[in-house]
Amino acid sequence: xxxxxxxxxxxxxxxxxxxxxxxxxxxxxxxxxxxxxxxxxxxxxxxxxxxxxxxxxxxxxxxxxxxxxxxxxxxxxxxxxxxxxxxxxxxxxxxxxxxxxxxxxxxxxxxxxxxxxxxxxxxxxxxxxxxxxxxxxxxxxxxxxxxxxxxxxxxxxxxxxxxxxxxxxxxxxxxxxxxxxxxxxxxxxxxxxxxxxxxxxxxxxxxxxxxxxxxxxxxxxxxxxxxxxxxxxxxxxxxxxxxxxxxxxxxxxxxxxxxxxxxxxxxx
Amino acid sequence: xxxxxxxxxxxxxxxxxxxxxxxxxxxxxxxxxxxxxxxxxxxxxxxxxxxxxxxxxxxxxxxxxxxxxxxxxxxxxxxxxxxxxxxxxxxxxxxxxxxxxxxxxxxxxxxxxxxxxxxxxxxxxxxxxxxxxxxxxxxxxxxxxxxxxxxxxxxxxxxxxxxxxxxxxxxxxxxxxxxxxxxxxxxxxxxxxxxxxxxxxxxxxxxxxxxxxxxxxxxxxxxxxxxxxxxxxxxxxxxxxxxxxxxxxxxxxxxxxxxxxxxxxxxxxxxxxxxxxxxxxxxxxx
Numbered sequence: 001x002x003x004x005x006x007x008x009x010x011x012x013x014x015x016x017x018x019x020x021x022x023x024x025x026x027x028x029x030x031x032x033x034x035x036x037x038x039x040x041x042x043x044x045x046x047x048x049x050x051x052x053x054x055x056x057x058x059x060x061x062x063x064x065x066x067x068x069x070x071x072x073x074x075x076x077x078x079x080x081x082x083x084x085x086x087x088x089x090x091x092x093x094x095x096x097x098x099x100x101x102x103x104x105x106x107x108x109x110x111x112x113x114x115x116x117x118x119x120x121x122x123x124x125x126x127x128x129x130x131x132x133x134x135x136x137x138x139x140x141x142x143x144x145x146x147x148x149x150x151x152x153x154x155x156x157x158x159x160x161x162x163x164x165x166x167x168x169x170x171x172x173x174x175x176x177x178x179x180x181x182x183x184x185x186x187x188x189x190x191x192x193x194x195x196x197x198x199x200x201x202x203x204x205x206x207x208x209x210x211x212x213x214x215x216x217x218x219x220x221x222x223x224x225x226x227x228x229x230x231x232x233x234x235x236x237x238x239x240x241x242x243x244x245x246x247x248x249x250x251x252x253x254x255x256x257x258x259x260x261x262x263x264x265x266x267x268x
Numbered sequence: 269x270x271x272x273x274x275x276x277x278x279x280x281x282x283x284x285x286x287x288x289x290x291x292x293x294x295x296x297x298x299x300x301x302x303x304x305x306x307x308x309x310x311x312x313x314x315x316x317x318x319x320x321x322x323x324x325x326x327x328x329x330x331x332x333x334x335x336x337x338x339x340x341x342x343x344x345x346x347x348x349x350x351x352x353x354x355x356x357x358x359x360x361x362x363x364x365x366x367x368x369x370x371x372x373x374x375x376x377x378x379x380x381x382x383x384x385x386x387x388x389x390x391x392x393x394x395x396x397x398x399x400x401x402x403x404x405x406x407x408x409x410x411x412x413x414x415x416x417x418x419x420x421x422x423x424x425x426x427x428x429x430x431x432x433x434x435x436x437x438x439x440x441x442x443x444x445x446x447x448x449x450x451x452x453x454x455x456x457x458x459x460x461x462x463x464x465x466x467x468x469x470x471x472x473x474x475x476x477x478x479x480x481x482x483x484x485x486x487x488x489x490x491x492x493x494x495x496x497x498x499x500x501x502x503x504x505x506x507x508x509x510x511x512x513x514x515x516x517x518x519x520x521x522x523x524x525x526x527x528x529x530x531x532x533x534x535x536x537x538x539x540x541x542x543x544x545x546x547x548x549x550x551x552x553x554x
């Protein structure tokens with residue numbers, strides 16, 4: 001499923017969140033929306049999901065205008081920064097939710113739901129935890145439940161809003177490698193929002209650098225790093241290096257808030 | 269608490285015991301003693317007289333009216349409370365602060381004023397009085413007036429209980445449900461309601477207690493017609509004014525029973541809500 005964001009603008013009271021943003025994401029792409037907080041990246045993601053409405057412009061999925069389609073009919077999987085798991089349901093019921101709310105004639109049988117949930121929990125490596133409640137899980141586990149829940153409805157698009165933002169550095173690094181592998185297996189068109197340069201460069205095929213409601217540059221991790229299109233991109237990415245390029249040959253300056261993890265990482 | 273505080277932060281024993289003593293004495297004088305008195309007075313004439321006062325037709329009529337008023341006021345405020353809390357907690361709109369303030373109005377004004385508002389609106393000399401009289405609709409000094417006054421006075425309980433809980437929970441879970449294909453009603457029943465159920469039940473219990481015990485507002489609009497527009501609290505007052513102490517205290521003990529049931533329910537709900545995994549801690553309104 002390809003996504004076309006066509007000239008989208010959005011105002012909130014007193015400030016312009018997005019101005020004339022256009023972006024095309026090919027089927028199976030994994031795109032990072034990267035920028036400082038307040039740059040409009042989350043707003044753009046929420047508009048693609050239908051959780052917010054744009055003031056002008058269109059969102060097209062495979063050429064179909066989604067602007068008037070409700071979130072529940074867009075078939076997007078959305079992973080929230082703070083997981084947004086249903087706190088009164090077990091992990092199993094959380095993952096099964098998208099299947100059990102279907103109209104009766106479209107709802108799979110109990111066995112089928114069971115099998116699907118088990119399959120997904122295996123995929124996110126949480127087989128034994130089906131009967132736990134979200135409050136009994138660690139942050140990384142919760143985020144994987146959220147991902148399994150989003151995948152349960154076979155979404156045509158996967159949207160992740162700062163998916164690792166609330167996790168500690170070690171888990172974050174593990175999970176992002178794992179997300180990359182998962183994407184390579186599933187090939188679901190995915191957009192994820194992050195303010196972490198390393199994360200964007202390591203995980204995404206295409207990095208979209210945003211600032212103040214505009215797109216500054218669209219390019220592969222190599223392109224945005226080696227040929228920054230604007231002074232902003234140069235400054236924003238200047239401090240990081242390509243994770244899979246010859247990291248050793250690049251001068252590594254301290255990141256804004258360097259974590260020991262970042263410094264300690266060995267060049268591959 | 270099983271663990272005693274370390275002595276460095278604890279007050280000396282005499283201070284502690286004095287404080288506890290004052291609190292205890294206060295509770296006994298203002299709460300326990302009156303309750304004991306109500307019971308002893310009610311049973312002063314023996315159990316037979318006690319039952320007689322309760323079985324008396326006017327007392328029965330008052331009980332029925334009290335139950336009717338509560339049976340209408342509580343569901344009405346349940347629906348209103350959920351709607352108001354939902355819109356305040358989950359949407360941004362102009363006049364939100366005003367709505368919040370208005371919800372508190374019944375707490376702010378004296379119940380007698382609440383009753384008078386209805387008299388001024390629907391009474392014979394009131395705004396709608398002539399029109400109502402022309403159409404032979406009786407509100408003041410009739411059951412509808414009592415129900416209206418009860419609804420007004422108990423208006424804030426459920427909404428006030430829900431708003432902080434819903435605000436704290438935000439809209440993330442509802443949004444997640446929407447992206448998973450759930451409709452509005454499904455989201456409400458399967459996601460929102462389970463998250464607020466204890467706060468909701470708590471609000472209902474408090475609302476019900478107030479609806480059954482309300483005196484001032486109901487007194488103004490009731491007209492005190494025995495067997496017709498007397499609620500239990502009003503009936504108690506009439507009996508007492510007639511120096512029928514045993515009957516008055518017998519009926520009063522019914523209301524006391526309600527209070528005890530309310531307290532037990534409240535404690536039980538709080539216990540359940542705390543035990544439930546991930547459930548938010550509730551706050552009392554007043």
